[in-house]
Amino acid sequence: MNVLIGFILAPLLPGVIHRTKAIFAGRNGPPLLQPYFDLLKLLQKGAVYSRTTTWVFRSGPVVGLAAVLIAFLIAPFGGGVALLAFPGDLVLFAYLLGIMRFFTVLAALDTGSSFEGMGASREVTYSALAEPALLLGLAAVARATGNLSLSEMFGGLSCASWTAAPAPLALVCGGLFVVFLAENARIPVDDPNTHLELTMIHEVMVLDHSGPDLAFIQYAAALKLWLLGSLLVGIALPVHGAEPWINLGMALAGMVVLAGIVGVVESCMARLRLIAVPRLLLGAVTLCLVALLLAVWS
């Protein structure tokens, strides 16, 4: 049930972000459902493949989408239990996202374009810094709740754990928010609007994909935004009432607010210089590490 909601509503998040940015800039902006229209349009088109590419290039979007779909089975949402839950699944979660990234990078390298190679190199550099932050942050939450499976961790969190030990959770929220922005190629790290000149990280790697492949990639990106966002909302708003509908509603409201915050951040900030990004990510790692230390020793 929760998984289905995620599958259906995930493309709404980029729509909300775009609406927020449009309101800030005083534009009309694209309609809220524009990502769905884009996906439908792309799925109806044919794909064009370069003669230099091999099966690796074609497998990239498919494997990426598959990996993020499997990660959906592990991640809990709205206080419910995920379809799959076992101790240590948080590591699997992190590395499913890793597989997705790995195949996107391989597909980008397979095109032989030096441009995409540069994007691939930057993507892996940044994700090498973002991954420790994600794992350390999840480890801190695992330590604070005493569980090793994502469902039990987020089920174990409640408003009482915020009043008991607010510091580690707040630090994890801060660290994971930076990871959330970096992994989803949002603004302080990467600019999702400009495909060529400015960003050259995530968007440049998918330049050669077209038609259904591009639809897969965009849908997978929306799902990843939803997944990491649901982790963040799960930590920041651990509401577990008796009524599942209320929990679900709270979580959905949290996701919309999160997308709104991302839109505000993107409207108010410029993209950081490339040299400054590792320092930001290192800051996120430090926040998560401090949270872990606090969770272990207090």
Add this chain to the structure above:
Amino acid sequence: MNAWTDTSLIVALLAVLMTLGSSRIALCIRLVAVQGIALSLLPVTTSDTFNSHVWLLAVGTLLVKGILLPWFLHKTRRQADVPREVEPYIGFGASLLVGTAMLTASFWGASVLPLPHHQPPTTLALPISFFCVFSGLFLVASRRKALMQVLGYLVLENGIYIFGIVLVKDQPLLVEMGVLLDLVVGVFVMGIAIFHISREFEHIDADRLNLLNDAVGRDGAA
């Protein structure tokens, strides 16, 4: 009150970590001011009784560490025309990593340290005071500008301050005030020294000052 103690300690901890990772001297001075303001809450939150001693200490700390010293350092920075960058020997990323290593070491060290008299009001106080001392020393050793070494000295002193406030019950007011006064005088002397160094040599790079020794003479002045 325990939550407030923890919060102000963690704010101080994050400010120190940011000082390790930031490249602008003005930002570092502001962060040390934030640290001083956060620490000025400690006497109020950790004590059981609210007498004039506690309030005097809190207000004195706030005035000296949160307002007076940062203002004076800003003034020195402007007058001495110090460049904006910190210019570290050890880069900012590496400094942050060293900082986290020092933090881990302080948490471990605090957990094995035997405390004979009484338990501190919060488990965070001891590791964070160690961490401030370590990172103060690290800042003194790893930054080129003499102004940053003054800041490192302040961070170090903050660590000792946390240790004293949290662990030593009923310290005489006279001792605390004497420490604060010493701090003010020390920082003023250092600030004036920095001002004169930069007037004389047009820089305040500590690594070039060792050229002033007898063997080399005053070649470093060029």
